[in-house]
Structures are given as structure tokens and as C-alpha cells.
Amino acid sequence: MHRLLTDEPGQKMLLLGNDAIARGALEAGLAFASTYPGTPSSEISANLFQVSRETDLYFEYSTNEKVALEVAAAAANANVRAMCMMKHVGLNVASDVLMTLAYIGVNAGMVIVVADDPFMFSSQNEQDTRYYAKLSGLPMVEPSSVAEAKEMVPYAFDLSERLGEPVIFRTTTRINHSNGIVTLGSIPPRSPKGDFAKDPFRYVCVPAVSRRLHVRLLDNLKRAQGIADESPLNTVEGGGAWGIVCNGVSYNYVADAVKALKIEDRTKRLRLGFSHPMPEALIKEFLQGCEKVLVVEEGEPYMEEGVKAFAQEAGLSLPIRGKGEDLFSRLYEFDPAMVRKGIADFFGIPCESPAPPDLSDLPEIPQRPPTLCAGCSHRATFYAVKKAAEGLDAIYPSDIGCYTLGFLPPLSMADFVVCMGASVGTSCGFSQVTDKKVISFIGDSTFFHSGIPGLVNAVFNNHNFTLVILDNGTTAMTGHQPNPGVDMEKLHLSGYGRVSIEAVVKSLGVEHVTVIKPFKVKKSIEAIRSAIEYDGVSVIISQEMCSLYAKGLKELKDRVFTISDKCKNHRNCIDDLACPAFYIQNDRVKIDPDLCWGCAVCAQICPENAILPLKKKGPGEQA
Amino acid sequence: MDITRLIIVAVGGQGNLLASRVIGEAALLSDVPVRMSEIHGMAQRGGVVESAIVLGDAKSTIISDGEADLLVGFEPAETLRALGKCNQGTTVITNLSPLSPFTVTTGQATYPNLQEIQNLIQAKTARLIAFDATALAKQAGNVMAVNMVLLGAMARTGILPISADSLREAVRTKTKKAFVETNLKAFELGFAAVE
DSSP: OOOOOOOTTTOOEEEEHHHHHHHHHHHTTEEEEOOOOOOOTTTHHHHHHHHHHSSEEEEEEEEEEEHHHHHHHHHHHTTEEEEEEEEEEHHHHHHHHHHHHHHHHOOOOOOEEEEOOTSSSSSSSOOTTHHHHHHHTTOEOOOSHHHHHHHHHHHHHHHHHHTTTTEEEEEEEEHHHHEEEEEEOOOOOOOOOOOHHHHHHHOOHHHHHHHHHHHHHHHHHHHHHHHHHHOOOOEEEEOEEEEEEEEEEHHHHHHHHHHHEEETEEEEEEEEEEEEEEOOHHHHHHTTTSSEEEESSSSHHHHHHHHHHHHTTTTTTEEEEESTTTBBOSSSSHHHHHHHHHHHHHTTTOOOOOOOOOOOOOOOOOOOOOOOTTOHHHHHHHHHHHHHTOOOOOBBBOSSSSSGGGGSTOOOOOOOSSSTHHHHHHHHHHHHOOSSSSSEEEEEIIIIIIIHHOOOHHTTTTTOEEEEEESSSSSSTOOOOTTSSOGGGEEEEEOOOOHHHHHHHHHTTSSSEEEEOSHHHHHHHHHHHHHHHSSSSSEEEEEEEOEEEEEEEEOSSSSEEEEETTTOOHIIIIIOOOOOEEEETTTEEETTTTTTOOOHHHHHOOOOEEEEESSSSOOOOOO | OEEEEEEEEEETSSHHHHHHHHHHHHHHHHTTTTTEEEEOTHHHHHHHHEEEESSSSOOOOOTTTOOSSSSSSSSHHHHHHHGGGOOOOOOOEEEEEEOOHHHHHSSSOOOHHHHHHHHHHHSSSSEEEEEEEHHHHHHHHHHHHHHHHHHHHHHTTTTTSOHHHHHHHHHHSSSGGHHHHHHHHHHHHHHHOOO
């Protein structure tokens, strides 16, 4: 049985934040869940996917976040409690649904979990989701700890049903990827089937209906504000004339700081857990009697702007500060010492911190950048493209996935990366205005997510570039989730369809389509060369399973490789491929048999044919 | 309860997250408040994995520069890289067996001298405990048990507010059954490696 199904109310368990959110949803009677994977949210869905295989919970990996949100919105409007999970930039994709779903609302509870990533540990930007709550008019809650995350999910479902609106559940990486101790509650039975009662004047957003629904949304927002004012998620601690307003993980840093600074009794702290709409009456009351107020929040000055506006309305002119060059930054994430110093400086009290060591005499420590794995099929494809395009001054737009790592030398195969699917759209623009050869890269999952519309555009507007679809049979970067092109039988799962990328591409009207096996180096280079020479849109589909995924499925290559004494130290292998299985010992290139995957790409490019199969044994075994 | 702050740094694949988990479970067994955070986005692709473990009455799950009571490095260059987390009162435990980054194995960068690493850490912290944990893991029967060796060493320092027996119990109940015996052996070798 899955750990998160443990039916022992009162039992304490050490859980990852994402485990706690999944458990909280099960304790809320979640019956329907959909997602597109994205760090730092992915473990929530990994858990629910597994739970769905043991219970009547419905779970799906949808094609993208927009589809996921539509799927969940329908379930919730057919009276089934639904949750949709995504990373912060995923909400950009789903925002079209979000904005008008807010007008329609929901019948059964619906929670939209959105995971922000301050500092961009694994993201392309650090946008602050709280403004989406403001933009859409939807209520939003934000936990400060792992334990609270679990407790807050059922609250969010109840709130959603009370208001008839989806609730945004906003986390940051330090909630998703922290561990804490939670106390289990009970799991009620689920109701995975519902019914939809037609009512066109509520559900069909033509202008006349939407004009009425916008009124409904604003009424709900007003009701939500009243609930926020009374909500147990908004708490005031301490007392005194110094005010601090905080949220999320900042609350933890504030709590530890006022204790360390011994000003627990001199500061009054407001923590907003129900943070949109902001609790107007509570904040105005809090400000009364404060001499000055510090707002401690990661990201944008969302609360600071609100608190300042409320103070103005209340006729208060006390200093309220948060973001500023001498205070807190809008950049990156906070840490306890930074918050402690900010509080001490603002209120003018001494702050003693242990001195970090002087590191000026440290030698240079070699970097350890993440690299494409040994035997990664992307490396083979990049190498083949590089050879096929030799002598061309080509532009290489790329996309979001493991293959983005190909931007590093020696592969240097990414010139422009914005967001999911953008490799295709930007190829259209680059090829049109530069007259240079454009060769772009997109993964299988990303192609399904949002690459297809760009390719349709390219065919219709008659652009001229080569798109390389890197089909490694899984959504690798986020932890090997399925996508519509994946063979689910390999995971021993039945009842799924399978979409052929080749059939899709051909059906769009792309005339030059070639499927290659990138571990066959010479043939791949020839096929890519022909695609590049084609005038118009050409597509290469490079098919080879992700080596990490294959390892998990126990689909190993027959043999690993070694460098024989025929080697004349040209070093094409290490210089052109930079596979992490290579190392240099006594000025000679060697292959680590524990890392070698057996792709044989290096053996095919060695000018002396000096790289030979070792013997018939799988990688990971001692050769 | 006093606050104890522990940072563990390792290279992806060295089992840092399991070691953290065992400490967390042992804390739960001993009724010690515990909060941990981890950054492991690119762990499988050869990057650095860092865990922060805060034991005692604190709410934060991360540890600022200069504020670790104990720093444990599974790889010597990574221990050195994390030295900014320490202060003059910090105890440092490091494995002395290097895992060369690709930048070194391909000759683009040089690996710092092992003795120099130790001298630098020693000069800037209260105590350095350095030994070849990889050799002890091999001796225990599994090179992957480096994490358990270092866990044993952590237990011996007495810095964690958790008893060695609670940690042993967590190893017994929370690591894979097939590896428990080797893990416990590795734990004891690490425990004995600290004077």
C-alpha cells in the first residue's frame, strides 16, 4: 500500500512538502487530479499517480497545464472534488482558462496548486504567482511549513466550495522540497463520479453571460475578503509598537529572528496564510498602534503595496517598508540571517551573527555543472547535427528539457531558450529575418505540450528551418513522467492510447520528415544534412530512449566500451562529445566502465577505430 | 530546546538524501523537532546536492552562511566549497575520497590538493574530522554505503541532539531491508573512525 494511504489518524510521519500536499488532498476527499509535471511541484503528482493505481482516485498527466486545468475544471463543475498541480510558469500556459473559469466558478471544491521557484533552482524565471490571484480575482492561500501545507489543503477545498470558486494554493520551493513532521488525519471515501446540470446562463461565457458573471466574481471577492478577515490562516502574534507583516517561508525566518533578537514582546507579527484577497479589516486594525511596519516577503512587493493602500485609506501615515536597496530585495530567495539583519536594521537594534570565514585564500574549486548523462541520446543527436551543419552559420533555438544542457561547450547547441514550445515559434521568426539556416530542438513531451501550434504556423506561413524532435520516450527532466508518445505497456499500464510524433508531423503537412536513430552516427549525419538542405520546413525525429529511464526499465545495452592501445590520443571523443564516462589518466583517455552506457557513439567517431566493446556485460556491473 | 544546524553536501548519487532522511526519522523517534530542506534539481545529472537539517526549536528549514554547527561533506572538494556555511565554532566531517568533476577528468580544471583542503578547513573551523569514508564503505561490503559511514561519524561527535541508538534504529527500520546489515556495519565503521 502507498505510504500516503496509511489509515492511522494521529500517527506522525516525516514527509516532504509535496507528499504532505498530496496527503492533505486525500484527507480532503480528493477524487480527481490532473497535472503537467514541473519542478518543484512534480512529487505531488508522482504520489497521486501511484495512489490512483491502488484506489478509485482519477489521476492524469495531461498534455499541458492549460489542458490539465480544463480537465479539472470540468470535473469540479460536475461535482467532483478536483486538484490541478503545476509549476509557476505552467500557470502562464493555463492562464487563459484561469481568468474565465474565475467568472464561471466551480460546484465541487477545486484547488490549483502552483509552485513558485524563488532563486530559479530549476526554472527560467522567478515570477510571483500572487499577482495571478489578484489578476483573476481568485482566493489564494499560502502555507508556511510542511505540516501546515497538509492542513491547509482541506481548508482550501472547503473555502472553494463555500465561495464556489477555485482556490489557488501557492507554494515556494522551500515548502515543496522541505521535510517536516506531520500528524495524519483520516481519509474519507471519494466520490469520483458526478453529474453536470446544464445552465447556459452560468456556464456559457458569451458576452451577455460574462457581464453577469463578472458581477458574480466581484461579489465573491467581497465575500472572500470577509472570510479572510476571520480566517484562522491569518494570525497575529506578539505585541508592541513594531509591526511585521510576513507570509509563506518568510514567516519562519521572522519567527526565528525575533526570538534570536529577543524582541518577541516588542514586535507584533501578522502572518497572512489567506493572502488574496488581503484581509482589509484585520490589516487596518493591525496597523493601529504600530509606530512602524516592516513587510517581509520573498518576490514582489505584493503585500507591501496592499498594506500601504490600506494605511492610506485608514488615514495612517506611519512608515511602512519592505522592498528597497537598504532593505529586502525582489531577487532570489530569503534566508534566516538576511531576515534577522533586515529586522534589526529597520528597528535599530544590534544584531550579532557568527562571522562566516574569510574565503579569500581558497584555491579555485572546479565547477561541477550538471551535464547530459553518459549515453544520453541528446548528445549523440547534437553531435550529428553539429557535423551535418559544419561550415554553416546556423542559429539553434532550443527548448525546455534536459537537452537545454546542450548549450554548454563543446556541444554549444542552444542559442535562444524562452519557454515551453518556443523553439518552434522563434525558428519561424529567426529564419524569416536573418536568412541564416535555423535548426531548432524540442523534446517529445515539450512537442506535445506546445510545440505543435508553432509547427502548424511554420507550414502555413511557409517558413524555412529544420526542427529536430528529440524523442527519448519519456518526460526526463522532471523525473520520467509519461507523455502522449510514451509506450505505457513498458510501465505495465494498460488502457492508454499512444500518439505517434511522426504521424502528427506528417499530418500537419510537413513534407520532409525523417526518423533517425542517433546512435547510428553516419546515417544520422546524412539524414540531417538532407533535412538541412531542404528548402522549407523539415523535421528530424531522433528516437532513442533516455538512458536513465532505460536503466530504470532494465533495458540495458549489450556491452560497454574501452579504449584500446590503438589510441593515438587525437581526443576527438572527449573533445567533441564530453561524455562523463571519459576520464584522463596519465595523459591517456580512459572510459569508466561503470558509467559507460554502451551507446557506441565514441567508437564510431574515433579516427583510429581504437574504441572497442569490452565484453558482453551491462553497465553498472564490474567489467 | 537548543537549535542544532547541520549541512550535508554531496555529489548526486552519493546517498545524501537517504542520510538526511535517516536523521529525520531518528529525530521523529526521539521526539526532537526537525525540519529539513534539500536542493536536488539536477542531482541525477552530476550536480551538487545540499541538505540542510535544523534540529530543535526553530522554524526555518534552511541555514544561512556562517551558521552551521556541523558540516558533513561526502566529497572533499564539495566540503571545501561549502565552507562558507561554517564559523569558528563549526565541526566539519569530510570524506577524503575525491570524485573528480568532469571539468577535472577532462583536464580543463585542476582538483585542489587534499592536504591543502584539510589545512584550510582546519584553520577556519573548530574541528576537522577527515578520513576515507569510501574505503570504509567498501570494507563494510558496499561502496554505496559512504552515507552510512558518515552517519556513524556524525553520531560519534555527539553534536546532534539524537542518540546513536536512535540513529541505528532508523537505519534498521528506514533503509532497504537487503542493505540493513551492510548499512549498520558501515555505520559502526564510521562511528569508530572518530576519536
